[in-house]
Amino acid sequence: MVVEVLSNELNIKNYLKLLGVDGGGVNILAAKAEMHLVAIKDLHVGGANILKQDALSVGADLAVPKGTVIAAQKRVDALLIATTKELEILAKKELAQPFGLKGLAIKLKKIAKVKKPKECEIMGVINANDDSFFSGSRFLERDAVVMIEQMIEEGADIIDIGAVSSRPNAAIVSATEELERITPILELIKEKNIAQSVRLSIDSYEPLVVQKALDAGFTIVNDITGLENDAVCELCVSYGAMAVIMHMQGTPQTMQKSPTYNSVLDDVYSFFNERIEKAERFGIKDIVLDVGIGFGKSLEDNISLIKNLEHFLTLEKKLLVGASRKSMIDKIFPSSVEQRLSGTLALHLEAFRNGAAMLRVHDVYAHKQALEVQKELL
Numbered sequence: 001m002v003v004e005v006l007s008n009e010l011n012i013k014n015y016l017k018l019l020g021v022d023g024g025g026v027n028i029l030a031a032k033a034e035m036h037l038v039a040i041k042d043l044h045v046g047g048a049n050i051l052k053q054d055a056l057s058v059g060a061d062l063a064v065p066k067g068t069v070i071a072a073q074k075r076v077d078a079l080l081i082a083t084t085k086e087l088e089i090l091a092k093k094e095l096a097q098p099f100g101l102k103g104l105a106i107k108l109k110k111i112a113k114v115k116k117p118k119e120c121e122i123m124g125v126i127n128a129n130d131d132s133f134f135s136g137s138r139f140l141e142r143d144a145v146v147m148i149e150q151m152i153e154e155g156a157d158i159i160d161i162g163a164v165s166s167r168p169n170a171a172i173v174s175a176t177e178e179l180e181r182i183t184p185i186l187e188l189i190k191e192k193n194i195a196q197s198v199r200l201s202i203d204s205y206e207p208l209v210v211q212k213a214l215d216a217g218f219t220i221v222n223d224i225t226g227l228e229n230d231a232v233c234e235l236c237v238s239y240g241a242m243a244v245i246m247h248m249q250g251t252p253q254t255m256q257k258s259p260t261y262n263s264v265l266d267d268v269y270s271f272f273n274e275r276i277e278k279a280e281r282f283g284i285k286d287i288v289l290d291v292g293i294g295f296g297k298s299l300e301d302n303i304s305l306i307k308n309l310e311h312f313l314t315l316e317k318k319l320l321v322g323a324s325r326k327s328m329i330d331k332i333f334p335s336s337v338e339q340r341l342s343g344t345l346a347l348h349l350e351a352f353r354n355g356a357a358m359l360r361v362h363d364v365y366a367h368k369q370a371l372e373v374q375k376e377l378l
Helices: 014-017 022-031 045-057 083-096 099-111 139-153 176-191 207-215 229-238 264-284 299-307 310-314 327-331 339-353 366-378
Strands: 036-042 061-063 075-083 121-126 157-161 201-202 220-223 242-246 287-292 320-322 358-361
Touching: 014 022, 014 083, 022 075, 022 083, 036 045, 036 099, 045 061, 045 075, 045 083, 075 299, 083 099, 083 157, 083 287, 121 139, 121 299, 121 339, 121 366, 139 157, 139 242, 139 366, 157 220, 157 320, 176 207, 201 207, 201 310, 207 229, 220 229, 229 264, 242 264, 264 287, 264 299, 264 310, 264 320, 287 366, 299 310, 299 327, 310 320, 320 339, 327 339, 358 366
Parallel strands: 121 157, 121 358, 157 201, 201 220, 220 242, 242 287, 287 320, 320 358
Antiparallel strands: 036 075, 061 075
16 A cells, blocks of 8 residues: 655646546545635624534534634634535525525635636736836837737737836826827737737726727726726727726825725725626626735735635636736845846746736746646646
8 A cells, every 4th residue: 555645736636537536526526625714704603603513514614712602702703614515515504594694605605616717828018118117128119019029929818018107106197198108009019910919908097098009909908997987998898808907005106105904805805896896887798807916005915915816716707916026025035126037936826826817927938937837736
């Protein structure tokens, strides 16, 4: 007999198939192998005691504060520890229970259905301005087109082009100036028919600029204001464009002045819920969510968002993460912008592992290689 301890990151379905388990058994056993940690806040103590017993009855468990069994506090925070299969069973049980457990049951059912993406798209960054935080991403006119072609060769799925810096304390630029900066690149893109070779994304929230890009063959609107402007919503609908909704606290000029949250996960989730509802009300069908790393976030906030991306998968939209060469890396390991590729790869690989389906990057080739290696390890 040989006994081997396997990784929790094992692709359990593939392993079960290699063992020769029948098709139905593969899904059943895979659901028993995947573990979930679900934080439940402000739960009525009566609900906590019911949930604790129901969790134990299905093989799961609920961690609760001391004194919960005697109702020492009226409301408590708890941690549910359960496999996918246990969540499915527990969700059915709680539908008939009081103390708000019916609402919890609906949420648990959604969590049990979540599937992390198996592939991750690479969005290469081109800045048509001279004040973006990383000089290596700045390109004008024909140089920009040369770099776009290089990124396509290196494996970019999307090219994201913007003409205004959104770094902290960036100068405010008028829509007219933004349009003047980006128009020469848009004209060359149209002339060379680049939209036939790669998907193009416009990094702007100005309707004037967004429309010009959509007319040039762009199919994605990357809006750091999260579709705040109704006119941008209308453009996305009329051109059938994908909308990237990003979360930002404040504006680029104010966002890093002591950002605070009640709970960064819950606050960002609520924002996404609100903006998804707005987008769908306008008729936008293709939506991607960007948690906004570095946009009104502390280091701890950024880390929490990357580690807990799975929290946002219940919104049933693709997730985008853009931590490329950002200052959070410098806060962990002092380094210049030019020295942050290694830190970027560490953050982005973790983001993919936790549910990201898109990565916005300055270094396409390095990410293509890292993702291909990462996929072999999963």
